[in-house]
Amino acid sequence: MSDFTELVDLASERVGGVALAANDEFFAPKENLLRASAPVFIEDKYTDRGKWMDGWETRRRREPGHDWAIIRLGLPGVIRGVVVDTRHFKGNYPEKCSLEACAAEPNATAEHLQAAQWVEILPPSNLQGDTQNRFSIESPWRFTHLRLNIFPDGGVARLRVYGDVIPDWKQVLAVGGEIDLIAVENGGRVCGASDMFFGSRHNLILPGPARNMGDGWETRRRRGPGHDWAIVQLGAEGVVRRLEVDTSHFKGNFPESCSLEGCQTSDATLADAHWRELLPRTRLRADTRHVFEEELKEAGPVTHLRLNIFPDGGVARLRAFGEVTPAGRRQAAVRGFNALLPQEAERALRACCGSSRWAHQMLARRPFGSLEQMQEAADAISRTLGREDWLEAFRAHPRIGEKASEKQEAAARAWVEQEQSGTRGASEKLRAELREANREYEQRFGWLFIVCATGKTTEEMLALLRQRLQNEPDKELAVAAEEQRRITRLRVEKLLTL
Secondary structure (H helix, E strand, C coil), X not given: CCCHHHCEEXXXXXXXXXXXXXXXXXXXXXXXXXXXXXXXXCCCCEECCEECCCCEECCCCCCCCCEEEEEEEEEXXXXXXXXXXXXXXXXXXXXXXXXXXXXXXXXXXXXXXXCCCCEEEEEEEECCCCCEEEEECCCCCEEEEEEEEEECCCEECEEEEEEEECCCHHHHHHCCCCEECCCHHHCCEEEEECCCCCECHHHHHCCCCCCCHHHCEECCCCCCCCCEEEEXXXXXXXXXXXXXXXXXXXXXXXXXXXXXXXXXXCHHHHHHCCCEEEEEEEECCCCCEEEECCCCCCCCCEEXXXXXXXXXXXXXXXXEEEEECHHHHHHHHHHHHHCCCHHHHHHHHHHHCCCHHHHHHHHHCCCCCCHHHHHHHHHHHHCCCCHHHHHHXXXXXXXXXXXXXXXXXXXHHHHHHHHCHHHCCCCHHHHHHHHHHHHHHHHHHCCCCCCCCCCCCHHHHHHHHHHHCCCCHHHHHHHHHHHHHHHHHHHHHHHCCC
């Protein structure tokens, strides 16, 4: 079983984590919880409220209840484990703690978050004083905020929240242009390194410039043959156009040279990957941000990069700018969908198909490995639906030629606008004929006329409607169901389009 502390700390102040609120912080402020540095103890340091402590500490509770602090993660993601660090709190640590999490907008206030749908990810669990208390978290969902509850009161030095970053790719890509494909905030991950004696490999892709030499990746002095390396997984498959190797602060310990290779693989097959040279071995300078663009070779789409440094030394930051491939966009969208909370995923699915049975069965099949797998599941479940399921799905549609209800999800309203774009510009005479045909259809069959409208003109849809009015009800239900299946398949693809 892998050590979750090898993952990125999603809550650290270094990646933008913020302690938003606490019900009490009489002895020590909540902000200390997310400090990147290890907690310290200063024997004779006091404040006007009592002993100075490097952590978050509440007053002694004299009434029922418990204390809490709300934290906005710097990086939203799937939480794999937490460390509730009570170092230096010996007679004043909490007896127990629990953790709740939610998914909310980045700018959500503490007041709004109090009314959020919180999910318990760690039940009340015993704590030990002066200890780094470790707890594995079994949850596949993407969260943005945490609530740390302590029972009944006391002090916690640090809270570390380790997991996998799941960025909002629509927001990332909306900026346009090249992006840093390996930035931690874009889902990049340093998945291995030959050595990190003096500095963590994760520092390579942290936001912003390195603050000092200790804020980079540094290996010990190599006394034998060979060289050091670090392997970085891109947030999404992409093509690298520009590379930055930053040796800032490394003056007597920078690498003599470096090279970079890329491959297209998965973590499971990384050991057998075929690496392609992207940057030939190139000399480096001390305390310098090196930019390579014309020097880069064409390596095509890659999912991983390997930075080789010769023979050893320190690198402050590594940046790889480029564009995400279509395949990378689809895979990122699938990962994002798989990590949605159940209620969020159900809303997204109901925008694709209004049948609650269809949506619930799709939820049960998560996680999906690809868009194609999700579409196959959508088709397979559609074939099992009964009459009432289809009628429920039909009711989620507006009439052909009409706008979607404001009560529907924004995505569904946008899709209706796209799908019915063929009705734009239709004459009033043609619109009147369509309204009359819709009315006649509904009187005959008892449900809305359903047609996969994408790419069809008003005249074509009106002709289909009149043709299908001749069908017997059972046959027409089957025809409408097939149209709904086609609509659903297209909408699943749109759901996963970034």
